[in-house]
Amino acid sequence: MWMATMALVSARQAGAAPTHAQPIYKLASGQAALARHLEHVQLGLHFSVEFGAVALLALLLETRLAGWMTQAAGRVSRRAWMQTAIFSVEVLLLLECCLLLPAGAVSHQALLRAGISIQSWPSWMRDQGMGTLLMLAVGTPILVFARWLLARSPQRAWLWFWLASIPVILTGTLVLPEIVEPIFNHFEPLAATHPELVRQFERVVARTGTEIPPERMFLMRASVKGNGLNAYVSGIGPTKRIVVWDTTADRMPQDEILFILAHESGHYVLHHLAWGIGMGIAGTLALLGLTMGLAQGMLRLRGVRWEIGSLAELPGLVVVLLALVMLEIVSEPIGNTISRTIEHQADVYGQEAIHGIVADPQQSAVKAFQQLGEAWLEEPNPNPLVVFWTYDHPSVQSRSEFAVHYDPWLSGGHPRYFPIPSE
Numbered sequence: 001m002w003m004a005t006m007a008l009v010s011a012r013q014a015g016a017a018p019t020h021a022q023p024i025y026k027l028a029s030g031q032a033a034l035a036r037h038l039e040h041v042q043l044g045l046h047f048s049v050e051f052g053a054v055a056l057l058a059l060l061l062e063t064r065l066a067g068w069m070t071q072a073a074g075r076v077s078r079r080a081w082m083q084t085a086i087f088s089v090e091v092l093l094l095l096e097c098c099l100l101l102p103a104g105a106v107s108h109q110a111l112l113r114a115g116i117s118i119q120s121w122p123s124w125m126r127d128q129g130m131g132t133l134l135m136l137a138v139g140t141p142i143l144v145f146a147r148w149l150l151a152r153s154p155q156r157a158w159l160w161f162w163l164a165s166i167p168v169i170l171t172g173t174l175v176l177p178e179i180v181e182p183i184f185n186h187f188e189p190l191a192a193t194h195p196e197l198v199r200q201f202e203r204v205v206a207r208t209g210t211e212i213p214p215e216r217m218f219l220m221r222a223s224v225k226g227n228g229l230n231a232y233v234s235g236i237g238p239t240k241r242i243v244v245w246d247t248t249a250d251r252m253p254q255d256e257i258l259f260i261l262a263h264e265s266g267h268y269v270l271h272h273l274a275w276g277i278g279m280g281i282a283g284t285l286a287l288l289g290l291t292m293g294l295a296q297g298m299l300r301l302r303g304v305r306w307e308i309g310s311l312a313e314l315p316g317l318v319v320v321l322l323a324l325v326m327l328e329i330v331s332e333p334i335g336n337t338i339s340r341t342i343e344h345q346a347d348v349y350g351q352e353a354i355h356g357i358v359a360d361p362q363q364s365a366v367k368a369f370q371q372l373g374e375a376w377l378e379e380p381n382p383n384p385l386v387v388f389w390t391y392d393h394p395s396v397q398s399r400s401e402f403a404v405h406y407d408p409w410l411s412g413g414h415p416r417y418f419p420i421p422s423e
């Protein structure tokens with residue numbers, strides 16, 4: 001739930017629908033139809049996975065398959081922690097194989113057809129395999145620990161679990177760019193191949209009054225897998241960095257890249273990662289408390305039918321997961337609304353930071369959004385409800401409209417993050 005990275009674009013992104021007749025961000029008619037199709041496919045997959053998880057977990061309980069899986073784990077080992085580990089792997093693999101992998105494959109096929117991805121199926125399968133192993137390596141010990149807590153402190157387990165989650169969240173954010181991201185992509189110093197871009201970006205950074213040394217700017221070899229454009233910030237403390245995809249660095253004009261990098265430096269300077277982690281920790285507390293309440297409520301209603309006496313029993317973990325998934329679905333707009341707010345701040349910051357460095361900050365931002373929208377085939381007119389519920393970035397359309405009108409250096413204007421220069 002916490003935001004480990006702040007990207008310039010999400011896989012599919014959004015915001016408010018345009019309200020006037022002349023949209024700034026436009027796609028050619030063939031592209032627009034493809035973008036709409038892609039939006040429908042991704043949206044369908046998104047909700048299929050969410051509600052599919054609810055249905056699958058409920059089915060495990062209603063058919064008492066969870067009880068059968070408990071017996072299977074008991075036959076393998078007599079140790080409680082080992083039984084929990086086996087049971088957890090069974091449940092996680094079931095979710096992965098029945099929902100996440102098929103949905104991922106349909107999404108990959110759609111992205112291949114649209115020309116956004118060029119990744120071969122064997123390479124995609126390797127990434128999925130690594131992702132599944134990673135999910136099991138992280139998820140299994142978490143579930144073993146959760147059950148251990150539920151057995152020892154049934155009423156307060158959620159609170160202890162939350163306390164233990166804080167160092168895990170911090171460590172996860174710390175190691176993400178150093179250990180996890182290199183599993184899937186190749187990274188190298190940006191200065192090695194794009195020294196002029198680094199030099200120009202240093203001028204932008206100098207305006208921010210902070211330090212983003214070139215050692216913290218990386219190039220990601222995204223072009224081997226796709227044609228999408230992106231840049232993001234990631235990590236915390238010693239691992240904090242700005243990453244630019246090579247597609248972006250090689251294919252966009254320098255002024256537009258500088259706007260993108262200035263947007264990313266906004267996340268960096270405005271401490272959005274720290275805010276994201278803080279809100280993630282606070283959100284986890286609320287989510288865990290509500291999850292425990294909902295799980296206990298469901299157990300009171302259906303416990304006899306499910307043949308489960310307490311959440312500390314192995315199938316009780318499925319009840320907890322079911323409650324967690326249900327609450328994550330309904331709380332999705334909260335996290336996305338916070339994310340869109342943060343992304344808008346970075347857009348404002350980015351446009352202000354390149355003032356006086358690029359010839360026309362407004363046009364640089366508008367052109368950058370046009371290119372990003374075309375590269376990802378972003379829907380020009382997304383449904384406002386879809387935006388509210390699922391978009392973690394404002395829509396390309398609303399970002400473009402803001403950019404074209406935002407010039408705080410006009411007389412009477414007030415930049416939000418930079419004082420008006422005295423000269």
Ligand SMILES: [Zn+2]
Pocket residue numbers: 006007008009263264267343346
């Ligand atoms: Zn961003």
